[in-house]
Amino acid sequence: MGAETIEIDDGELIRRSAHDPEQFATLFDRYAKQIHLYVARRLGTQAADDIVAETFLAAFRRRETYDTSFALARPWLYGIATTLVARHRRQEERLLRALSRTGVDPLPEALADTVTRRVTAQGRERELAGALASLSRGDREVLLLVAWEDMSYEEVARALDIPVGTVRSRLHRARKKARNVLRDEEL
Amino acid sequence: MSGIKEFRRNTPAMTAEAEAAARARLMTAIHEPQGARTPAAVRARRPGRRIMSSPRRALLGLAAAGALAGALVVVPSFFTESEQVYASQAVTIDRDGDWYAFYITDGDPDPAELEKAFRTVGLDNVTVELMPVSPQQRTPVVGFDKSDPDARMSSSLSDCGTRVEGCLTAFRVTADIKGPARFRLGRPARPGEKYASPxxxxxxxxxxxxxxxxxxxxxxxxxxxxxxxxxxxxxxxxxxxxxxxxxxxxxxxxxxxxxxxxxxxxxxxxxxxxxxxxxxxxxxxxxxxxx
Known part of the structure; x- marks a missing residue:
């Protein structure tokens, strides 16, 4: 493997972006799509388009606050995105409650799947939506970062800027509250 | 049976158009003149207790003298490097840009001593409460209550082990906290004592x-x-x-x-x-x- 194929870690990229701002664009290429999917699962693709753009703008402008000893900027970027998602909390809960009530997810689906999925939203999915809607915002954020993004407790703590103990207790509470739906899922 | 991990997994991926638009917005910001500012985070962080460089050292010396005399300590706002501004047996405090970093070196510190340290660096309205927690699940900060919506706390300092010898836990807070704030820090529960958070x-x-x-x-x-x-x-x-x-x-x-x-x-x-x-x-x- 040649030297040019070795990936520079995120912390180093951010450090270099001090004098060479274009380096920061690599972070966008690494994380934009996954953050988009995460946000779109919560709020729909249209809101995700805006939130992803704003996330990277905000990250770039506050890159001086990043502790470059952390090699991975993923939790940091998800943290910024989560703050932006939080502004849409009511909308998110409305969408979840609608799915829970009607079995039809108001979020736009991939075209090929639309018809099938809209008529086959099972009781389980409706239950999940209801359970997610009933959680507090903080508990829901921890649960989704762990369940959807496979983040460790430490990464979630960094993303949400909360102590690791709080991550544990929020997850514990979310599981407890939604235990009828989450059952024995490994999280 | 679908679980939480599968919930809405079929959500459409970011379109090429949306990706191009978001990237273009970022590139516009990148090419703005102010984008070339030097980030604070690029400054090297050296392990161990740092020796302050003059004239900052002189200013901090004055600040410390002010504290001893009971005067209001005004911490200079133009710090450009992470600098030690306080050290005792229980806690070492660094000023890092807009943040104070706290490195706790006492497993069961006296709240009054921590509050004194906070006051010395200008955090006059910050109180400390110790909460009994499971000795196995110790986290530096169990809770952070504040009235200032802009005040931020982070318990994810990565250099606890290298910055100060004997560092047990570390956290940081924004330096310009307004109004009262209260830290609830975990201390190991005594035998038989009920945990504050299970x-x-x-x-x-x-x-x-x-x-x-x-x-x-x-x-x-x-x-x-x-x-x-x-x-x-x-x-x-x-x-x-x-x-x-x-x-x-x-x-x-x-x-x-x-x-x-x-x-x-x-x-x-x-x-x-x-x-x-x-x-x-x-x-x-x-x-x-x-x-």
Whole structure:
């Protein structure tokens, strides 16, 4: 493997972006799509388009606050995105409650799947939506970062800027509250 | 059967148009002149206690002298490097840009001493409360209450082990906290003392580490707990009357009211000798008044 194929870690990229701002664009290429999917699962693709753009703008402008000893900027970027998602909390809960009530997810689906999925939203999915809607915002954020993004407790703590103990207790509470739906899922 | 991990997994991916538009917005910002500012974070962080460079050292010396004289300490706002501004046996404080970083070196510090340290660097309205927590689950900050919406706390400082010898935990807060704020820091609970925030009994280091009691009968769970020389307390999780998601917890339930055949939903540590079993009442169980 040649030297040019070795990936520079995120912390180093951010450090270099001090004098060479274009380096920061690599972070966008690494994380934009996954953050988009995460946000779109919560709020729909249209809101995700805006939130992803704003996330990277905000990250770039506050890159001086990043502790470059952390090699991975993923939790940091998800943290910024989560703050932006939080502004849409009511909308998110409305969408979840609608799915829970009607079995039809108001979020736009991939075209090929639309018809099938809209008529086959099972009781389980409706239950999940209801359970997610009933959680507090903080508990829901921890649960989704762990369940959807496979983040460790430490990464979630960094993303949400909360102590690791709080991550544990929020997850514990979310599981407890939604235990009828989450059952024995490994999280 | 689909679970939480699958929920809305078929959400469409970011379109090429949306990606191009978002990237273009970022590139516009990148090419703005102010984008070329030097980030604070690029400055090298050296391990060990740092020696301050003059004239900052002189200014801090003045600040410290002011503190000794009981005067208001005005911390200069033009710090451009992470600098040590306070050190005692219990805590070392660095100023890092707009943040103060705290490195705790005493496992059971005196709150008054920490508050004094905070006041010395200008955080006059910050109080400290120590909360008993499971000695195995110690986290630096159990809670951070503040009235200033812009005040931020982060407990994810990565250089605790290298910055100060003997550092146990570290956290940082924005330096310009307005109004009162209160830190609740974890301290190891004394033998028998109730934890301020319960820990899942199956977490690493806890009394039932790796043991799953969830889903087992009360009789089985009690046997597992007692085999380890621990006592059992009960909490019943009553379903909501309106059939909605969630439960109501009835605490301090005597064993005589718990059917050995009911299912355990969770096990928590109450203190170092007692496990609280959360139990789902069986069908037909009558909730007490108010549940």
């Amino acid at each position: 820990a899942d009994a199956s977490w690493p280091g806890e009394a039932l580490a790796g043991v799953k009691l969830q889903g087992r009968s009360v009789a089985e769970a009690v046997q597992v707990v007692r085999e380890r020389g621990l006592k059992v307390a009960y909490e019943l999780d009553w379903p909501l009357r309106d059939g909605g998601e969630g439960v109501r917890y009835e605490s301090d339930v005597p064993a005589s009211r718990v059917d050995p055949g009911w299912k355990v939903t969770a096990a928590e540590t109450y203190n170092d000798g007692v496990i609280v079993l959360h139990v789902e009442p069986g069908a037909g169980a009558t909730p007490p008044p108010g549940f």
